[in-house]
Amino acid sequence: MTEICYPKSAALLSVEQAQQHIRQAIKPIEQHESIGLTEALDRILQQSIHTPIDIPPQRNAAMDGYAFASDALIKNQATMLQVIGTSWAGKPFTGSAQPNQCIRIFTGAVVPDFADSVIAQEQITRQADQITLPENTKPFKNIRAAGSDVKQHERLIKAPKKLKASDLGLLAAAGIDKVQVTRRLKIGFFSTGDELTAIGQALQPGQIYDSNRYLLDSLLKQANHLVTDLGVIKDDSQLIEHTISSAAGKFDVLISTGGASVGDADFIKQTLEKCGQVNFWKLAIKPGKPLAFGKIDDCLFFGLPGNPVAVLVTFEKFVKPALQQLSGLYPTQALQLLARCETPLRKSPGRQEYQRGILRQISPGEFSVQAAGQQDSHQLKVTSLANCFIVLNSECKGVEAGEMVIVEPLDTSL
Numbered sequence: 001m002t003e004i005c006y007p008k009s010a011a012l013l014s015v016e017q018a019q020q021h022i023r024q025a026i027k028p029i030e031q032h033e034s035i036g037l038t039e040a041l042d043r044i045l046q047q048s049i050h051t052p053i054d055i056p057p058q059r060n061a062a063m064d065g066y067a068f069a070s071d072a073l074i075k076n077q078a079t080m081l082q083v084i085g086t087s088w089a090g091k092p093f094t095g096s097a098q099p100n101q102c103i104r105i106f107t108g109a110v111v112p113d114f115a116d117s118v119i120a121q122e123q124i125t126r127q128a129d130q131i132t133l134p135e136n137t138k139p140f141k142n143i144r145a146a147g148s149d150v151k152q153h154e155r156l157i158k159a160p161k162k163l164k165a166s167d168l169g170l171l172a173a174a175g176i177d178k179v180q181v182t183r184r185l186k187i188g189f190f191s192t193g194d195e196l197t198a199i200g201q202a203l204q205p206g207q208i209y210d211s212n213r214y215l216l217d218s219l220l221k222q223a224n225h226l227v228t229d230l231g232v233i234k235d236d237s238q239l240i241e242h243t244i245s246s247a248a249g250k251f252d253v254l255i256s257t258g259g260a261s262v263g264d265a266d267f268i269k270q271t272l273e274k275c276g277q278v279n280f281w282k283l284a285i286k287p288g289k290p291l292a293f294g295k296i297d298d299c300l301f302f303g304l305p306g307n308p309v310a311v312l313v314t315f316e317k318f319v320k321p322a323l324q325q326l327s328g329l330y331p332t333q334a335l336q337l338l339a340r341c342e343t344p345l346r347k348s349p350g351r352q353e354y355q356r357g358i359l360r361q362i363s364p365g366e367f368s369v370q371a372a373g374q375q376d377s378h379q380l381k382v383t384s385l386a387n388c389f390i391v392l393n394s395e396c397k398g399v400e401a402g403e404m405v406i407v408e409p410l411d412t413s414l
Ligand SMILES: Nc1nc2c(c(=O)[nH]1)N[C@H]1C(S)=C(S)[C@@H](COP(=O)(O)OP(=O)(O)OC[C@H]3O[C@@H](n4cnc5c(N)ncnc54)[C@H](O)[C@@H]3O)O[C@H]1N2
Pocket: 191, 192, 193, 195, 196, 208, 209, 210, 211, 212, 213, 257, 258, 259, 260, 261, 262, 263, 266, 287, 288, 289, 290, 304, 305, 306, 307, 308, 310, 377, 378
C-alpha cells in the first residue's frame, strides 16, 4: 500500500500581515469620469472642489420678522418704527429707508444694505404700519452673513472621498453640477463546486443551493462597482483555469468562492499560481483560513473559502478595504467598541476569530454582547441573527461570561 503524506500547514499569516500584503499589491485606479450630481451618491471624488461663490451668496435673514438699522434703537426705551416694504425670499426689497423705518422680512430673504439687525415677529407689537421694538432690543441679531457657511474659493470637499448625501447638498449649494469621480470598479465573481444548484431548481442528492453568489452579490452592490456574476464553475481545474484566464483581462478584481482549501477538488490556489501569482494563501483567521490572494497581470484575485460565513468575514476584512484602496480611498478600519460579554465564548488559540454576536446598547456608550449561536462557518442563520463580530485575538483561549470583549458592529442601528 502506498502511503500518502499530506503537507502540514506552514505558519499562517496574521490578519494584519495579510492586509498589509494586499495594501502593497494595489495601485489605485487613475481613470476618472465627469458625472452629474444625481449620479454621484457613493461615488469616489477624485478632484478636490472649491466653491466659485460665497455660501450663502448674500446677507439674509435667519428669522421671519423685521429688518432695521440699529442706530434707531433708543437706550432703555421701546422704539417705534414705520414699516415701508417687504423683503421676500427670492424677491429682495430694493428701496431705501430713513433711520426710523424698517421692512418686513422673511427667513432667507436678502437683508437690504440700510439694515444691520432683524427682530423676530414674536418680539414686537404692530399696529397698521407701525411696529414697537421692546426696550433693550439687541442689535445685529438674526442675520446670516454672506459666506458664513463657506467663503468664495474655499475648499468644499477634499478628494478622495466617497460622496454622501450632505456632500451632494453642499455641492449643489455652490451651484456645482458635475464632479470628477473614479471610474467604476469592474468586478467579476463566481462560485465553484459540483454540489451547487441555482435557486429555483430542485435539489438532487448531495446538492446544496449556491448561497455564496447571492451573499457576495449583495456585499458588492454599490454605486461605485460594476459587478458581473460569472455563474457557477464546476470543480474542474481546466474549467476554472479557463474562467480565470479569460476573465482576468476584463476586470479589475475577480472573486471566487470555494475550492480554496486542500481537498482533491480544490483547484483555486494552484490555478492562480498557473495563471498569475499567489501573494498569500492561508491565514490565521477563523473563519476564512484558506483565503488565497494574488494577481493575474493587473487583475486582483481573491479566492474566498467556500463556507458562507468565511465569505462574509474575508470580504469584510480583506476584499472591502482592497476595493476602497483600488478606487482611490484610504481603507477604513471597522468601528470597534468594548462590550460586556453575557455568554461564555469557546475559542482555541491559534487564529484570530470573528465570532457572530448580538450587540445591545444598555445605555449610551455602554454595550453588552452575546454569541448569536453556534459558530461553525456554514451557519448562515446565526450570521443572519448577528449584528456584530466579536473579535477574539489569536492567543485568546476563550471568554468567561462578564468579561469585556471587542466588537465590530455590522449594523449602524442597534
Ligand atoms: N484537511 C483540511 N480540510 C479543510 C481545511 C484544512 O485546513 N484542512 N480547511 C477548512 C476550512 S477552514 C474551510 S473554510 C474550508 C474551505 O474550503 P474550500 O474553500 O475549499 O471550500 P469548499 O470545500 O469548496 O466548500 C466548503 C464548504 O462550503 C460549501 N460551499 C461551497 N461553495 C458554496 C456556495 N457557493 N454556496 C454555499 N455553500 C458553499 C461547501 O458545500 C462546503 O460545505 O475547508 C475546510 N477543510
